[in-house]
Amino acid sequence: MSTPILEARRISKYFYDPVKIKILKDISISIDKGEFVSVIGKSGCGKSTLLYILSTMDTDFEGDLLIDGVSMTMKKEAQLAAVRNKKIGFVFQFHYLLHEYTVLGNVMLPALKLNKYSKEEIESRAIEKLKILGIAHLANKRSNRISGGEKQRVAIARALINDPHIIMCDEPTGNLDKTNSALVFDIFMQLTKEFNQTLLVVTHDNNFAAATDRIIEMEDGCIIRQ
Amino acid sequence: MNSKLLLNVTGSLLLARMRQSIVAAAGVTFGIAMFITMQSFMTGLNKLLDGLVINRTPHIRLYNEVKPNDHQPVNESQKYKGSYNFIRSLKASNVRLSIYNSGYIMEAIKKDDRVAGVTPRITARAFFNNGVVDINGVINGIDADQESSLFHFTDYIVGGKVADLNNISNSIILGKALAETMLVSIDDVIQVITADGNRYPLKVVGFFQSGIRDIDKVQSFATIATTQKILGRPGNYITDIEIKLKNMDAAPAMAREYKKRYHTDAEDIQTANAQYETGSNVRLVISYSVAFTLLLVAGFGIYNILNMMIYEKMDSIAILKATGFSGNDVKNIFIAISVSIGIAGGLPGLLFGYLLATGINQIPFQTEALPTLKTYPVNHNPVFYIVGILFALLTTYLAGLFPARKAGRVDPVDIIRGK
Numbered sequence: 132m133s134t135p136i137l138e139a140r141r142i143s144k145y146f147y148d149p150v151k152i153k154i155l156k157d158i159s160i161s162i163d164k165g166e167f168v169s170v171i172g173k174s175g176c177g178k179s180t181l182l183y184i185l186s187t188m189d190t191d192f193e194g195d196l197l198i199d200g201v202s203m204t205m206k207k208e209a210q211l212a213a214v215r216n217k218k219i220g221f222v223f224q225f226h227y228l229l230h231e232y233t234v235l236g237n238v239m240l241p242a243l244k245l246n247k248y249s250k251e252e253i254e255s256r257a258i259e260k261l262k263i264l265g266i267a268h269l270a271n272k273r274s275n276r277i278s279g280g281e282k283q284r285v286a287i288a289r290a291l292i293n294d295p296h297i298i299m300c301d302e303p304t305g306n307l308d309k310t311n312s313a314l315v316f317d318i319f320m321q322l323t324k325e326f327n328q329t330l331l332v333v334t335h336d337n338n339f340a341a342a343t344d345r346i347i348e349m350e351d352g353c354i355i356r357q
Numbered sequence: 358m359n360s361k362l363l364l365n366v367t368g369s370l371l372l373a374r375m376r377q378s379i380v381a382a383a384g385v386t387f388g389i390a391m392f393i394t395m396q397s398f399m400t401g402l403n404k405l406l407d408g409l410v411i412n413r414t415p416h417i418r419l420y421n422e423v424k425p426n427d428h429q430p431v432n433e434s435q436k437y438k439g440s441y442n443f444i445r446s447l448k449a450s451n452v453r454l455s456i457y458n459s460g461y462i463m464e465a466i467k468k469d470d471r472v473a474g475v476t477p478r479i480t481a482r483a484f485f486n487n488g489v490v491d492i493n494g495v496i497n498g499i500d501a502d503q504e505s506s507l508f509h510f511t512d513y514i515v516g517g518k519v520a521d522l523n524n525i526s527n528s529i530i531l532g533k534a535l536a537e538t539m540l541v542s543i544d545d546v547i548q549v550i551t552a553d554g555n556r557y558p559l560k561v562v563g564f565f566q567s568g569i570r571d572i573d574k575v576q577s578f579a580t581i582a583t584t585q586k587i588l589g590r591p592g593n594y595i596t597d598i599e600i601k602l603k604n605m606d607a608a609p610a611m612a613r614e615y616k617k618r619y620h621t622d623a624e625d626i627q628t629a630n631a632q633y634e635t636g637s638n639v640r641l642v643i644s645y646s647v648a649f650t651l652l653l654v655a656g657f658g659i660y661n662i663l664n665m666m667i668y669e670k671m672d673s674i675a676i677l678k679a680t681g682f683s684g685n686d687v688k689n690i691f692i693a694i695s696v697s698i699g700i701a702g703g704l705p706g707l708l709f710g711y712l713l714a715t716g717i718n719q720i721p722f723q724t725e726a727l728p729t730l731k732t733y734p735v736n737h738n739p740v741f742y743i744v745g746i747l748f749a750l751l752t753t754y755l756a757g758l759f760p761a762r763k764a765g766r767v768d769p770v771d772i773i774r775g776k
């Protein structure tokens with residue numbers, strides 16, 4: 132068996148405000164390449180908190196996190212930033228596009244930071260990603276001049292630009308209407324099927340979850356089914 | 358992070374806050390322009406005032422001072438050797454004002470490598486008479502050519518010619534104010550009465566104006582030979598030896614050295630004109646503090662704008678960090694924003710400063726006291742421009758540092774969770 136892309140070993144997390152509470156209790160997960168995993172659970176059960184830890188943005192936890200078999204716990208802030216840049220794509224409930232940039236500029240930004248390809252190559256790769264998402268015609272529009280559904284698709288293109296090992300999503304359809312939600316879901320399906328893309332999606336939409344390869348269900352900071 | 362990307366992000370954030378950025382840059386422009394203007398003007402004034410005094414003052418002057426003899430008999434006596442002797446009503450002894458062996462001393466000093474030039478001088482008190490009033494004054498016997506080349510004597514002649522001093526025998530150049538009091542004009546003949554009571558007619562061939570009225574009211578100039586003749590002294594009678602050095606700062610040490618070697622009194626320019634140096638320093642301090650204050654204000658402006666920008670761009674900072682920009686990258690972006698404002702404001706500041714200083718230099722400024730001056734003096738020194746731009750960079754860097762560090766420490770989880 133190949134090494135899992137992402138592995139959480141007995142992760143616990145506390146919040147100290149206003150009193151010390153254990154929000155995540157001994158969570159262990161392992162995700163393999165090409166899996167489409169959804170995380171469900173009641174609001175407040177710790178899904179987002181877990182995702183921030185798995186994404187290396189939150190480093191204040193107990194236990195061990197391995198990405199590609201490499202432990203993240205001893206890494207410095209700048210090293211973790213480099214890991215995220217190269218290996219992890221993000222889609223949040225809010226799109227977080229930079230309004231100063233065009234659609235294309237937003238998609239290119241993480242690749243410019245990675246600095247692996249020339250600017251021209253990055254541009255053509257970005258357009259490729261926009262094509263997959265069916266929004267190539269928006270490439271040169273200012274990012275605040277497009278609709279909410281389009282913005283979320285631009286955010287997905289941005290998550291794809293560096294060909295990450297895994298894309299992590301926190302309620303990616305939470306702000307979208309039915310049609311756009313369905314569209315985003317279809318895109319995720321296409322990504323796993325056609326590109327063997329690994330996906331970890333937090334959602335409270337049970338229909339959405341039901342269609343994924345694997346469901347992780349949480350309750351009160353514990354995994355009750357996976 | 359590569360610098361192209363840094364500039365890319367910096368530029369887009371600056372463009373997003375165009376108006377505030379321009380206002381902040383204008384603050385820097387104003388500060389730097391004022392700094393350049395003040396420096397140019399103040400050092401222009403300093404140079405002028407230095408010129409008034411320092412250019413025409415010998416760096417070292419050798420003379421014999423009228424003072425009590427250092428060696429009093431009671432101190433020499435064996436009997437009172439161990440005691441502390443008080444002497445009352447001590448009088449100055451009969452000093453020889455003339456410098457002994459002056460020709461030899463001047464030759465020797467001329468050979469010293471550190472010396473730029475030497476010229477003799479005789480100073481003598483006298484009364485000037487034209488009609489009934491006697492006016493107290495001083496006759497300076499000078500070597501007009503040497504005096505001109507070393508101490509810019511010709512610059513201060515406002516009527517007549519210096520050359521006539523040599524060409525016309527028994528001639529004199531009077532201080533402008535002195536001539537005005539005596540109501541004499543060029544080619545008039547005045548009477549000079551020496552301390553010994555000798556009366557001597559001299560022809561006025563020019564007027565001298567130093568810009569310091571107290572000097573112009575009493576001073577007059579004649580050749581060494583004429584002065585010796587008036588005083589009834591022989592051809593080797595010299596009361597002062599004036600020395601100009603290659604390096605003015607060596608004056609105090611060399612004055613001590615000459616004093617010891619030639620057994621005369623020696624006064625250096627620093628001791629003689631301490632108050633002018635103080636004035637120069639005060640003017641410099643003023644111009645630096647004005648610039649500092651203006652830049653401090655500009656710095657606070659930038660600090661504010663950056664804080665505002667960071668607050669508004671929290672989302673952008675969060676996603677940059679989530680997608681792989683490190684805290685240091687984010688910090689550098691905001692420092693670059695601040696320093697860009699510094700450059701964008703500083704360079705026009707240099708230009709405006711130059712234009713303002715040039716403008717001041719065009720304003721007519723004529724005063725009785727300063728005959729050579731037609732407009733306000735300004736000193737265009739390239740050093741001010743280098744210091745100015747460094748100032749702009751330093752203030753904007755410091756103003757940006759704290760907000761930038763804050764931006765670098767933003768926790769993306771806090772921002773993303775809050776949405």
Ligand SMILES: Nc1ncnc2c1ncn2[C@@H]1O[C@H](COP(=O)(O)OP(=O)(O)O)[C@@H](O)[C@H]1O
Nearest residue numbers: 146147148154173174175176177178179180181
């Ligand atoms: N910064 C914080 N300090 C204290 N408690 C927090 C903080 N952030 C979240 N929580 C609490 O942690 C719990 C889990 O939050 P979260 O992971 O966002 O839940 P979910 O995403 O599953 O809805 C919630 O009860 C929330 O109130």
Ligand SMILES: [Mg+2]
Nearest residue numbers: 178179180301
């Ligand atoms: Mg959540």
